[in-house]
Amino acid sequence: MKKIVAMLLTVSMVSAIAVGCKKSDSKKESATQSTESQSSESATESSTEAPTSAEPEGTKPSEDPEAGTRATTEVKDGAYAMDEAFNDPSTFKWMTYTESGGDWEVVCENGEMVAKIKSTGTKEYSCQLYFDGVSLMKNAKYKLDFDIKSDAPRTYEWRFQLNGGDYHAYAGEQHVELGTSWTHVTKEFVMEEKSDPSPRFCFNVGNDGSIKDAHNIYIDNVTLVILDCSQAEKVDNGPALNPVSINQTGYQPKDPKAVFVDGTMSKTFQIVDANTFEIVYEGELTAPYACAGAGSDIVSGDFSDFDKPGTYFIRTSSSGNSYKFEIADDVYDEALKASILMLYTQRCGCEVKADIGEAYADFTHPACHMDQAKIYGTDKMIDVSGGWHDAGDYGRYVVPGAKTIADLFMTYQDTGYKADDLGIPESGNGVPDILDEARYELEWMFKMQAEDGGVYHKVTCDNFPATVMPEEETNQLLVLPVSTTATGDFAAVMAKASIIYKDIDKDFADKCLEASKKAYAYMEANAASDTTGFLNPSDVFTGEYPDAVNKDEFFWAAVELYLATGEDTYLAKAKELYSDSMELGLGWIEMGLYGVHSYLRTETSFQKDAEFTDKLKTRVVDQAKADLEKAKKDGYYNAMGTNYPWGSNLTVSNNGILYNLAYLVSNDKELKDLSSYQVDYIMGMNVCGYSFLTGFGTNAAEHPHHRPSQAKGKAVPGMVVGGPNGEPADPYAISVLTGKAPARCYCDNDTAYSINEVAIYWNSPFIYILAAKAAK
Ligand SMILES: [Ca+2]
Ligand SMILES: [Ca+2]
Ligand SMILES: [Ca+2]
Incomplete structure (x- = not known):
């Protein structure tokens, strides 16, 4: 996987950074995916308003001494949503997207942004300069200003666009004439579509249908000012969270069962029959304790001994009710x-x-x-x-x-x-x-x-x-x-x-x-x-x-060839390659646990080297038990602490496999229960209050980053989404999640590919832990 690094960059680094750096966890992506499907820009332009008014061509207007320092996230008339003066290369944060033969370099020099184009490629966006980090509110009126010139006459395009999906423009102009002396461009527009917390502003300076030779384009003083936000619809960050979380699908009678409450006010809880409103169970909640991932104090309760089939919800003394859930033998069949x-x-x-x-x-x-x-x-x-x-x-x-x-x-x-x-x-x-x-x-x-x-x-x-x-x-x-x-x-x-x-x-x-x-x-x-x-x-x-x-x-x-053939040379090789420092992973980067699993789960006649067998067994059980201690302490029976990587739900499910394997080789029931709780986490027992399995649960993910689901406007059921990512890495997620505690860094949005994508190998470990939990 790759990600964009948000940090201070020197301008010469921009192209490299736009491609990203390696990240050593669960999911592949490249920064370029944030601009994937540029080809679909059939721009249904929703902006209206006056045409570009160009001031007399000539010299660039003298710069306001405060230029470049006025950007704010404040929402009020006159606020600068963007203020880019290019006077300090160390704060330069424009990125480049390049495709279809575009060849160029972008630098920040002499107080300006300079695009040094060697080849324009074949498409207008073959060379795209872009800026993420502003938001556009529905019904707000904005004023965009910038200065621009080129070494050679040509045309270009500017636009605010949806940062994903069909990349259509909210506002923009195509085929704008550009001369060799400075032009000041001013454009007012109203955002007419639903508020977007992370649109992309870009200049497309690739192929304009005429110019082919190398040339430079110079840009300066790019500002976006809120003119009127009196009618603006503030950005919607999704439904309010339900602080009382359970597995939203439910439980089998025999399952361990827990409720977690994000907050410290409640002391007790009741299980209420959802049909008769009869109170069928009463329990105590724990004293408050700190949940590292959630960055807050929580309380929790246990109702494992309640096993009567039916439909219920949990009522807490001061934090409201949970969503409904079912207790039934076949509760997981459909999921x-x-x-x-x-x-x-x-x-x-x-x-x-x-x-x-x-x-x-x-x-x-x-x-x-x-x-x-x-x-x-x-x-x-x-x-x-x-x-x-x-x-x-x-x-x-x-x-x-x-x-x-x-x-x-x-x-x-x-x-x-x-x-x-x-x-x-x-x-x-x-x-x-x-x-x-x-x-x-x-x-x-x-x-x-x-x-x-x-x-x-x-x-x-x-x-x-x-x-x-x-x-x-x-x-x-x-x-x-x-x-x-x-x-x-x-x-x-x-x-x-x-x-x-x-x-x-x-x-x-x-x-x-x-x-x-x-x-x-x-x-x-x-x-x-x-x-x-x-x-x-x-x-x-x-x-x-x-x-x-x-x-x-x-x-x-x-290991597998040893088990398939019984030939000792393979076992010798496996032992040679094994080391205690090899991570027991099931990721796609660390695959060692697959070999360990197969070896420990084979017939004992294959386990000829008792010392090797014991070593592997001990490692698996010790690791699971260490996680158990962490999971009990941190809440939500989750052992990730504050480390929620890209595709954290993969980690949750992989952990569940490790715990179940540890149970199978140790017969420690607590480890089996810990595996079961990982299913509950995915299906709703998390601080986000979401079921991360599409189609299952009252508040389930509905907008996965998944092309068939996006194309049809509804989610294929039964998909596990990536889940909270403590380092959001796409523009939408960065915009709405930055600053949140890692376990809360989730949003159900289909452009948030670093949070809400799906993958075959995010489903497959979940299949294992759900089948293990559901096993009769
Ligand atoms: Ca400047
Ligand atoms: Ca590897
Ligand atoms: Ca079959």
């Missing part, structure tokens, strides 16, 4: 089914049908991405159809695909979930549908293996598509180079598949084992010399999944 069907709806290269249920009727689509893909840097075309779309985009990436498959395999192994009636094309074939779903991805992965055994990192177009359904993404598909992380993951997951499918389809299992061995041989020859991992070429902007350490992937592969 579990939907969280698996999410993967079916992500299928690429086949028709997706509505046989799985009415809720999916809007999301059917014909087979997509069927054209041959070009191997990057060559003219060779290959068929790589199939697999799952990764996330909110339509890329297909081996690394997260392998994680998703591995989670489904562990679900099959550890929870006994074997439903064969989900409605997917393979339902009723006698094979558990989660294995059929996993096989759909495995069949695609075979196509991603090169002849030398190495595995291509990903197949995507060169950039993210607009907000369209998958069959409408028709740009050239590119197969990106082999990586050792993809190859290691492939070797591991194929070996594991050969075990899982041995008794289901022997030929398929054999094919998986053969592919695994080929990939493993590639790792033996290449893993040690690869110290950088995969990085995007400069003209590819889709998810990178960068990971410079392949030891954990290699370790996992060695």
